[in-house]
Amino acid sequence: MDRVRNPYAPGAGSPPPELAGRENLVEDAKVIIGRIKAGRPTQGMILTGLRGVGKTVLLSEIRKIGEQEGFAVLLIEAHEGKKLAEMLVPPLRELLFSMNAAEKARTLAARGLRVLKSFVSSLSITIEGVTFGLGVDPETGTADSGDLEADLPRVFEIVGEAAKAADRPVLILLDEIQYLEPVEFSALIMAIHRVNQRQLPIALVAAGLPQTLALAGNSKSYAERLFRYPEVGALDDDAARRALREPARSEGADFTEQAIDRILEVTKRYPYFLQQWGYDSWNVAPRTPISAEDVDHATEHAIGELDQSFFKVRFDRCTPAEKRYMRALASLGPGTQRSGDVAESLGVKVTSLGPVRNSLIRKGMIYSPAHGDTAFTVPLFDEFMIRAMPELNAG
Template identity: 30%
Template structure:
């Protein structure tokens, strides 16, 4: 009897069965063969939290490695360029540059002119730039018949100036026909901010891919395949309930499947009751890991708008929201637009809005007091 749980509800961990993203992965794989100039070598992936951006990056990295490419995961957060210049790139160059050791020995003064070389180096130290080190690394792997893939997750967490410097360095590599590719992922608001920076104009020509929720059929097929490959069966009714709870989100597909598998114990068949019982933990986990971070930094006026929406069991009337908040129609429209830009709400028909993220309504109700 199988016991190992095949579902993997950890953010960024590739599932055993990848649902709905095969076309994107295959297009990138083909671009690696097409050579410099292929449009799919520069990819910007956006989407809501839990939609599978990090998993897609991981799959792109795996495809690059299968071609023999070197994958460089760029540091996330506020020290992007600093860590690249001071730690990451020097370490990679030391590892991959066959002349690195020879240059260090020569610079140590072993030759008859060593003392002169040492004196000049000390008086006029040369600090390698991001562009120069990336170019040297790309050249090294290129001479081996491979390429260099740069990947960056959580684009919105990087300083705009660092992103501009990175884009400029990458542009130099592309213009020099180096075997390079770039795949970056982030929330839509982060990708938009990146492309608005003066120094990132070049990236506006990158392929912009917005990940949408999976279709019901894609969720169902992935759930059935995952369970079947692990030696069990999931009933048709349980599949339908899993689809309903998951709302097309790859993370929720894994989360519901994981807890339903556990609930089934040693039974061969995962039942409707096993899946239905996962709902409380799904709502709690989404609230803690997805909604709380998504709401962090949302201004009070927009939070109030969301709380007003949470009073409804379905789509909310914008006119009724304005009445509840005691604001003008213009103020309501402004808050609505900003929340749509944050991808927290979506238009749901004429004069109607709804929550964009599954179970955000339940989270707001639970945290309103």
């Protein structure tokens, strides 16, 4: 059918034509935003889930709600090896400068800038493109101890005071939070704890891979009490059908019931795959309604596309030893596997695989659902690994 009018949106962070099955999570976010605005103590939210389940698009949706409610929204994406302070300082500085322009918060925003400057001066990093101008002297002795867990709460407190005075609540949206170092994670939690205690208007909604739960569990802060950790997963049957059907209908087309059944079966109702199959089925179908045969024709193309993009970008970041580990994990089948079984299929001791396994966890390729267990962070990655490396000991 007409490719120009294809409504589906496969791609990391691409807003779906129909955000299906996430009504409760959106509602929870609205409550957080409403409570922060009202100056009430609030439990934040850290969304966890595999790749491609729709965490990033949920954060985008929450961003819109925050903006409608008059929040200053800071959307930050963490990266492996990038410091939390490097990611936070530039948008905080910008925010304080903008508050500084408003009469009612001028004094507090100016103080915020001085404190931010002393915070930066205590870090052993330089932050690209961040200058404070000659008029801003650091406030020596505040937030500059060099201990992030002490300094970050101080910074947040002062930003929160300025935000309150400016009547401009702040919503921090942090994506890929699993890439934070443990000390950064706990400093961030402590910072949110501080502003929460003082009822200052700063909210945090974050998203990350399932390994985030281990980060929270090991954190010596109040991570478990201060936040909820809703799991974002595959859509339920009804939502998955809507995710496919509604966009087609809005373009005057439809699927047969069997076509939808077929897509749900191959995609296991994972959002990214639903978009990919919706997209390819639309393109190959000669006419509406899209049939099960159309879906079968589309499958080959959809898998080819995923192999070249969604799966491959992750695979290419791995060393040969890491690929061998993942191939062995894949040979055990989908879902959670015992780490000992991976070692056994490679014919080595489980302890000798520790470093490879850890680096795969750090890279966000695998995670440990429970002690001694290992699973892929990308749905259907086991099938991809077998296509990419047909031989177990190749690579």
